[in-house]
Amino acid sequence: MATVVSTRSVRIFIDPSAALAPVRYGLPPHELELRQLESSVSRIESLLADVDVIIVTHYHYDHHDPGYRIPAERYSSKTLLIKDPVENINISQRIRASKFLKMVRSAGARVQVADGRTFELGTTRIVFSNPVPHGSSARLGYVVMARIEDGGDALSFSSDVEGPLEDYVVEFACGSRVSIIDGPPTYLVGRAYTPREVRIARENLAKLSKCVETLIVDHHLMRDLNYVKLFREISELSSRKPISAAEFLGLEPNLLEARRGELYRTSREE
Numbered sequence: 001m002a003t004v005v006s007t008r009s010v011r012i013f014i015d016p017s018a019a020l021a022p023v024r025y026g027l028p029p030h031e032l033e034l035r036q037l038e039s040s041v042s043r044i045e046s047l048l049a050d051v052d053v054i055i056v057t058h059y060h061y062d063h064h065d066p067g068y069r070i071p072a073e074r075y076s077s078k079t080l081l082i083k084d085p086v087e088n089i090n091i092s093q094r095i096r097a098s099k100f101l102k103m104v105r106s107a108g109a110r111v112q113v114a115d116g117r118t119f120e121l122g123t124t125r126i127v128f129s130n131p132v133p134h135g136s137s138a139r140l141g142y143v144v145m146a147r148i149e150d151g152g153d154a155l156s157f158s159s160d161v162e163g164p165l166e167d168y169v170v171e172f173a174c175g176s177r178v179s180i181i182d183g184p185p186t187y188l189v190g191r192a193y194t195p196r197e198v199r200i201a202r203e204n205l206a207k208l209s210k211c212v213e214t215l216i217v218d219h220h221l222m223r224d225l226n227y228v229k230l231f232r233e234i235s236e237l238s239s240r241k242p243i244s245a246a247e248f249l250g251l252e253p254n255l256l257e258a259r260r261g262e263l264y265r266t267s268r269e270e
Contacts, residue, residue: 001014001160002015002018003180005155009124010122011051011053013051013053013054014054014146014159015056017063018040027264030267033260041070045070054109056080057146057160058141058144060134061096064096064100066096066099066103075109076107078110079112080109080110080111081119082112083114083131084114084131088142090139114126114144115131123151124148128144129145129146129147132145132168134160135160135163136197140160143159143160145169147173155176155178155180156179156180157180157181158182160220162183162220165200166204170207175211177212179208179212179215181217181218183201186224202230206238210240216242216244216248217242217244222253223255227244227255
């Protein structure tokens with residue numbers, strides 16, 4: 001979900017991090033995933049040098065890096081707009097946030113809590129949502145959404161809402177020209193996600209697709225090779241088809257995590 005947004009006034013990096021699931025389908029990351037991770041982190045680090053503002057929507061490692069791969073000096077002199085590290089947060093993320101903030105402040109970053117606030121930066125306006133649950137409960141903590149506005153144009157970004165499952169998420173993003181959202185974790189149905197939640201997410205994504213010009217659904221949904229089925233269902237409900245982040249960039253989706261079992265089987269056969 002690492003995303004760079006350029007406006008007339010500023011360059012903004014949302015969630016500049018990347019990580020791999022330590023276990024998926026009973027398997028650790030494949031060698032191809034590890035190589036892709038290094039490539040992604042290298043690109044993120046390079047892009048950080050040329051941004052003014054960094055947004056951190058929450059404190060999972062695929063959305064923030066507390067110095068594991070990206071050195072502290074990359075945050076020097078940057079403005080960080082962050083999810084509140086104390087309020088509306090679970091214990092594990094509070095601990096991670098504390099470590100992250102110690103690092104970026106020592107590097108000279110300017111840190112401001114973003115929850116529910118609006119920031120004016122030249123011609124650019126960044127509006128943050130109130131905290132929303134990471135999925136269907138507060139067990140995994142909360143995230144903040146961001147809407148970046150400039151010259152009558154707008155982009156909304158909703159990380160890890162796992163759906164969306166709440167009307168508030170749709171209302172916040174509605175009217176944006178581009179909306180980026182993580183989608184439902186359909187690969188967890190039967191364990192940590194329910195068929196009912198998939199239905200709610202599908203209906204809300206259909207509503208959202210009707211009120212934005214481009215709907216990008218990625219991240220959680222793209223851990224399921226069958227994501228195209230949900231895209232098709234959304235299109236049938238709304239007459240508007242979502243696209244993946246790769247497709248937005250003119251690339252073919254490369255679902256390495258979803259293919260982890262296949263990659264290991266192929267490696268053994270070779």
